[in-house]
Amino acid sequence: MRDALILVDIQNDFLPGGALPVPDGDQVIPVANRLAKYFDLVLATQDWHPPEHVSFAANHPGRKPGDVVYIDGQEQVLWPVHCVQDTPGAQFPPALDTSRITQVFRSKGADPAVDSYSGFFDNARKHATGLEDFLRKAGVQTVYLLGLATDYCVPATALDAVSLGFQTFVVEDGCRAVDLKPGDGRRALERMRSAGVQVVRSDQVIASRAARTPKTSNKASPTR
Numbered sequence: 583m584r585d586a587l588i589l590v591d592i593q594n595d596f597l598p599g600g601a602l603p604v605p606d607g608d609q610v611i612p613v614a615n616r617l618a619k620y621f622d623l624v625l626a627t628q629d630w631h632p633p634e635h636v637s638f639a640a641n642h643p644g645r646k647p648g649d650v651v652y653i654d655g656q657e658q659v660l661w662p663v664h665c666v667q668d669t670p671g672a673q674f675p676p677a678l679d680t681s682r683i684t685q686v687f688r689s690k691g692a693d694p695a696v697d698s699y700s701g702f703f704d705n706a707r708k709h710a711t712g713l714e715d716f717l718r719k720a721g722v723q724t725v726y727l728l729g730l731a732t733d734y735c736v737p738a739t740a741l742d743a744v745s746l747g748f749q750t751f752v753v754e755d756g757c758r759a760v761d762l763k764p765g766d767g768r769r770a771l772e773r774m775r776s777a778g779v780q781v782v783r784s785d786q787v788i789a790s791r792a793a794r795t796p797k798t799s800n801k802a803s804p805t806r
């Protein structure tokens with residue numbers, strides 16, 4: 583049985599100082615770097631918007647970030663312009679160890695008319711990103727998720743993973759929330775738990791994998 587670590591939207595714009603900063607978002611980076619050493623398949627998703635994207639408040643005259651609009655009957659939170667394709671804000675932060683990432687899935691949010699929180703499908707479930715196919719072809723049955731944000735893209739990805747039949751773990755200390763409303767992150771974790779996601783901490787993951795690690799050269803100090 584194979585498993586994969588999926589790094590969700592760890593991108594400059596979601597870090598403090600970025601366009602859509604997640605409070606303490608940079609603190610997921612050391613957790614990602616540490617856990618990546620314990621997986622032989624590490625994947626990453628990226629939010630990847632065209633400038634004219636529907637989720638940008640700037641594209642809705644008279645609206646501001648945080649406003650909610652309805653598009654084709656779907657609730658859409660409006661955000662600051664963020665993660666625009668091929669801009670520095672969409673890139674991985676320099677502190678993230680990308681050396682172990684096999685594949686990056688960047689079609690998320692690329693359709694200007696539809697937002698996409700899940701790493702698997704857009705919010706209208708019209709387009710797949712290729713992540714599911716990739717996991718199936720690789721024989722993956724279990725996924726571990728961490729990244730940004732606990733209240734948007736992490737739960738959307740985790741809930742889709744469960745509904746697609748993957749055993750799904752979310753590494754709580756490897757995630758941070760936007761918390762537009764206080765408690766959003768906490769409630770998202772509850773929602774994930776109720777749906778069958780196993781919410782764990784990175785130390786537990788490492789302890790459970792220490793026996794069959796590492797694929798890297800740090801055999802002598804597996805807790806590093």
Ligand code: VGL
Nearest residue numbers: 591629661730731734735
């Ligand atoms: C995200 C808001 C807008 C996320 C992406 O990655 O959680 N949140 N776009």
Ligand code: ZN
Nearest residue numbers: 629637665691
């Ligand atoms: Zn976005």
